[in-house]
Amino acid sequence: MSELEPLSPLEALELWLERLQSTRSEATIESYRYRMQSFVEWCDEEEIDNLNDLTSRDVFRYDSERRSEGLSPATLKTQLGTLKLFLEFCDRLEAVPEGLYEKVEVPTVELAERVNDELVRAERAEQILEDLELYDRASRRHAIFAIAWHCGCRLGGLRALDLEDCFFEPSDLDRLRHQDDIDHEALEEVDLPFLYFRHRPETDTPLKNKKQGERPVALSDDVASLIKSYIQVKRAKRSDGDRRPLFTTEKGDNARVSKSSIRRDIYILTQPCRYGTCPHNRDEENCEALKHGHEARCPSSRSPHPIRTGAITHMRDEGWPPEVVAERVNATPEVIRAHYDHPDPIRRMQSRRSFLNKEADT
CATH class of the missing domain: 1.10.443 (hpI Integrase; Chain A)
Structure with a gap:
């Protein structure tokens, strides 16, 4: 790798987000900006004003601090996953030590963890x-x-x-x-x-x-x-x-x-x-x-997306067909089933029972 090019964390973030504008929606870019805010602030607090100076030990310390703040597993996964993408971009710019992004350990999140931690229940x-x-x-x-x-x-x-x-x-x-x-x-x-x-x-x-x-x-x-x-x-x-x-x-x-x-x-x-x-x-x-x-x-606070997830799940628990929910919330039935349809088993059984009773009455 050639000599590193000096670049501040904030400047690198703006370059990355600008590069993504042709392939990502504005909402996605804003979500990336929001997720990276804590990292930019952390670099400022640690007086890291040049990404050339960022080391794998720094990445580990930032990771440890985020994990100690009580973030949900799903939130931690998205934030560290975004950081890894950002550092990979910086690697291509030769602004960070080669392969630094590979040091970011993105936690895996089981479906049950994702549901319990992110979804806002009815x-x-x-x-x-x-x-x-x-x-x-x-x-x-x-x-x-x-x-x-x-x-x-x-x-x-x-x-x-x-x-x-x-x-x-x-x-x-x-x-x-x-x-x-x-x-x-x-x-x-x-x-x-x-x-x-x-x-x-x-x-x-x-x-x-x-x-x-x-x-x-x-x-x-x-x-x-x-x-x-x-x-x-x-x-x-x-x-x-x-x-x-x-x-x-x-x-x-x-x-x-x-x-x-x-x-x-x-x-x-x-x-x-x-x-x-x-x-x-x-x-x-x-x-x-x-x-x-x-x-x-706050460990209990939630962003707008878990409200959407909870609302969609509630509609399904109430017996709404995926196709009807999909049109209401502007998603495909396949996306509803794969990413939003996290049923409470008892409620889903009750909705099936109600559906069967209606069918029997007709």
Whole structure:
């Protein structure tokens, strides 16, 4: 290997993410950036400002620190796996010692571990919604969590929603009557309420599956009522150019809430101590996970994706066919079965029993 080229961790990260733009979705790139944030911060704390100086012992120390922070096995696997990909890229740039990426030990995660550690169960989601109903009704966080759980949508889909994507009253349907891709006859019989997820990359709100990700998603009356209350009372009345975001910020240059803000809201809402007591015997007055920007350090906190996973699993436990769930959450039935369908055996047996009883009655 030739002489190493000096490169800071942050500069290398930006180069890597820029290189990935042609082959990865924006959501994937943002997830990589988020996962690598702790490594960049760690390098800064350790005064490693040149990746040339990074050694296998440093990688081992970082690995050990991450493992000691109480991260779930699945989270640890994704973060260290991303670090390995990043260091492999740096290896090709000749910015780190040759073969350093091979020193990263990515833990394996059994399916059961992944389910138990990441998936948000229905009971926990319902408890969070009950707490929000009691202590923070119709807040932005309440509306975000309710939609995420009820629709099983992705983070990017939540952020992309506008007021005009909310259909509560018959008059709202007028917004669809001029569109060529809408069956106008179906509009005469469509049931309300629903949300319409739209792909608008030109204004920085793409959906992961692009145009194929566009879909209307039915809402329950309770969730629709909550969203309407949020819009009428708690939503900051701001515009994003010609658009009116559903989820807005109180101040700042950007009216539309950022992905990082939504992610932080979810981390906060899934911390048990926010509306109860800490199950980890931590000093709640001095817990680092209660500090701004460190919410993910709570062992019980979860990112938006486990909300989606839990919602999908709950739909399947309730007896929804994979094909129906797939259309609602914008995934294929095969993906549902392979990556999201983690059944509780007792509930799944009950749903099969209900299905068989219905078949017997017909």
